[in-house]
Amino acid sequence: DLLSWSVSGGSAFADVDMDPLDVHSGSFGAYLGTFDNTLGYLSQILHTAPGETYLISLWLDSPDGLLPNEFMVKWGGATLFDAADLPALGWTNIQLLATAGTGTTTAFSLGFMNESSYFGLDDVGVFPVRPAITAIHLSGTDLVLDAVNGLADRSYRVLRSASPTLPLNQWLPIATNSIGAYGNFTLTVPNAVDPTA
Numbered sequence: 354d355l356l357s358w359s360v361s362g363g364s365a366f367a368d369v370d371m372d373p374l375d376v377h378s379g380s381f382g383a384y385l386g387t388f389d390n391t392l393g394y395l396s397q398i399l400h401t402a403p404g405e406t407y408l409i410s411l412w413l414d415s416p417d418g419l420l421p422n423e424f425m426v427k428w429g430g431a432t433l434f435d436a437a438d439l440p441a442l443g444w445t446n447i448q449l450l451a452t453a454g455t456g457t458t459t460a461f462s463l464g465f466m467n468e469s470s471y472f473g474l475d476d477v478g479v480f481p482v483r484p485a486i487t488a489i490h491l492s493g494t495d496l497v498l499d500a501v502n503g504l505a506d507r508s509y510r511v512l513r514s515a516s517p518t519l520p521l522n523q524w525l526p527i528a529t530n531s532i533g534a535y536g537n538f539t540l541t542v543p544n545a546v547d548p549t550a
Contacts, residue, residue: 358397365393365465377412377444377475378384382490385463386471390421396462401453406482408535409433409449411463413444414473424472425464429454435464444473450482450504450535482535484509496545505537507531511542 360367376382387393401407413424417451418441426434428451453459463477465472488499503509508531512524528542 354503355412358395360393360438362387362391362393364388364391364427365394367465368396374416374475375414375472375475377414379475382473382475384471385465385474386467387465388467388468390466392423392425392461392464394464394468395474396460397438398458399461400457401459403453403455403457405453407453407462408480408482409447409451409478410411410480411447411548412473412475413442413447414444414475415439416471417441417468417470417472419467419469422467422470422472423465426549427460427462427464444475448535491546494544494546494548498540498542498544499536499537500540504533505533505534509538509540511540 358367364387366387367383369381375384385393385395391511409426409428415422418439420438422439423435423437424439425432426447426449427438433449433451434447463474482502482504484500484502484504486498486500490497498511500509508529510526511528512521513527514524527545528539528540530538532538
């Protein structure tokens with residue numbers, strides 16, 4: 354919904370239309386461009402939870418790769434993605450992870466410059482990433498936990514304590530899985546179950 358966004362930049366244009374060339378899915382898509390060699394911005398303020406990790410996903414089309422062009426993604430003022438002189442791409446999914454600051458809102462901006470042509474933009478979404486256990490089962494004497502929404506390059510641990518009132522730094526790690534990609538993962542706690550019990 355373009356109404357929740359603001360457009361800035363002296364010669365920037367951003368519009369929503371039903372032209373099939375500007376639509377990745379559904380009925381509407383946006384086209385973005387500028388009339389000079391400066392960046393325009395499509396921005397909004399999002400309500401976010403302090404310290405929460407978010408997945409930013411959007412579909413970008415550089416239909417003809419005419420130069421000069423540039424596209425960027427900013428989160429809380431920091432640049433997460435910046436690509437200049439993009440070739441003809443066709444619809445391409447860009448996914449980025451970002452962490453909210455200490456406040457309850459975060460500025461989210463898409464920068465664009467495409468003087469000779471335009472970019473297509475569609476299916477922009479910002480989703481909280483919350484790892485969650487989806488199933489627990491046995492494999493012999495091992496306890497296996499299936500989980501979703503794991504973050505790449507993060508370690509997940511199963512901790513044990515005789516007293517749940519102790520601080521977490523006093524619990525003992527009994528299983529760890531460091532995952533290389535975003536998505537589903539498992540944690541296996543070896544020899545956690547006595548089959549005779």
